[in-house]
Structures are given as structure tokens and as C-alpha cells.
Amino acid sequence: MRNNITVLITGCSTGIGYETAVYLKKQGYRVIATARKTADVKHLHDLGFEAYYLDVRDLQSIKDVINKLDKIDVLFNNAGYGQPGAIEDISYEALKEQFETNVFGLHEVTRQVIPIMRKQGYGKIIQHSSVLGLISLKFRGAYNASKYAIEGLTDTLRLELLGSGISVSLLNTGPVISKFRDNAKQKIIQNIDINNSIFKEQYEKNLKSEKSDVPFTLQSIDVAYVVEKIILSEKPKPRYYITKATYLLGFLKRILSTSMLDKILQKI
Secondary structure, eight states: OGGGOEEEESOOSSHHHHHHHHHHHHTTOEEEEEESSHHHHHHHHHTTOEEEEOOTTOHHHHHHHHHTOSOOSEEEEOOOOOOOBOGGGOOHHHHHHHHIIIIIIHHHHHHHHHHHHHHHTOEEEEEEOOGGGTSOOTTBHHHHHHHHHHHHHHHHHHHHTTTTTEEEEEEEEOSEESSHHHHHHHHHHHHOOGGGOTTHHHHHHHHHOOSOOOTTOEEHHHHHHHHHHHHHOSSOOSEEEESHHHHHHHHHHHHSOHHHHHHHHTTO
16 A cells, blocks of 8 residues: 555655655655755645655754654655856855755765664665766766765665665656756855856856756656656666656767767767
8 A cells, every 4th residue: 555655755845856745645655745944844734744844964853854753665865956167166165065965965864764774674765866977067066076976875875785675776867847947046146256257158148048958858747757666666776767868868978988978068
């Protein structure tokens, strides 16, 4: 019975986390939806969710939520954001903030959930990576690095959990319609000294852009379908490509030399 399956999701304020939580709840799963803003937690409560405050940078908030749960069948580590900017424009503080959310927070949630799953003798961990955990694009260095780190942590964890009954899967999501792009623009304004950057013109162009012209873009709900596929699978795959862009770029990464791939990525 799906209502006997408890799914803990981080980052449910908007976009992929929100759509996944709503979809799984409609399918009958017990969804524990978390968010870092009080207003968003209240909104989730109003929709009928078991909703809690959880900021992945706040270790105590992670512990408080996990202590409320009698079991966790599935963990979907979704919380994260993108800090755009050229490498030379990314300050120590901005890079640290990016890693605190995307990497250190994901790691701590995972680390606190594993003992529960070991005690149960089963569980599924789903880590939200990106196509940018496979290849790198210019002006996305901080985000690229955070996703590469998730790839390394998750690949290692999967090996260490073999035989435990706990599966670990990576989602390599490509372009998806969500609030991610709007949030990224705010991070440019907040953390990049645009006027003193050699890339000032590029930043201004990005800030004026109203929509993404990236091909193969999917909806947030398409990620939710993959999450459910993992939940229902007896043997989840270690990696799931989402969007045609991920398949294409992942394929090119495997077959091309670094120099040839760079020529293609420079045009994106």
C-alpha cells in the first residue's frame, strides 16, 4: 500500500520539490514535505501535508524533523539553488554558501537518515544532481562544482551501502521549468560585482532575459514521475537521466575528447 510508504522531501517551497510532493501525495504516499521558510511550511500545511521547517544548513532543524518520524522509506534530497557567475567573480563567501546548501546540507540529511534505514533494513536515497554534474558550462562554476561533489559523494556512498538494503540513485536533471532561473538571477544581483566585472555585458544580458531558450526543456512534474519510478522499482538504477539534453551531453562526454567537448560547450 502506497500510504505505508513514507517519503521525506527537502526543498518543497516551489518547483521540482513542490510538484513532486503534490504528485506523490495524490498517488497516496505519505509525504513529509519540508521547506526553510515559515510561510512555505504554512502553505504546505494548508494543502494537507505533514510539513516541517527544515533548512539543510541548520543541523538542528534536520535532526528535529527526522526525530519526528517513525520511519523513512524514501529520502529525496532536492533542496538546492544555483549561484551563477564567472569563476573569477565568485567570492569565497558565495562559493561557501553554494556548498553549504547543495553539498554539506545534502550530506548531513543523508547522514542522519542512514541510521534509520539501516535499522529498518531497507530504504531508498535519491540525490538530486544535474546534467551539470556530468559536464560544465561557463558562468556556472559554483553550481557545477557543487553538483560534481554530489556525484562523488553519491557514487562512494552507493558502494559503501551495498548489501545493506539501501539503494542510492542520482537524478541528472537537465533544463526544467521552475523558479530555479529566477532565483539564480537574484543570486547574480546579490553576490556578483557586475559593474566591475569583465563580463558585465553578459550578466546584464542574462538579467534582462525573460525566459530560457534552452531546448529540450521539461516540466517539474516530469521529475516527479522519475522519483515515483524509483520508489516502485525493486532495484533502482544508480543514475537516471532526465531531459534529452542530459542524454545528449552525457553521450558526448563519453565519446569526445575534452578539447572537442569544450568546443561544443563553449557555444552553449
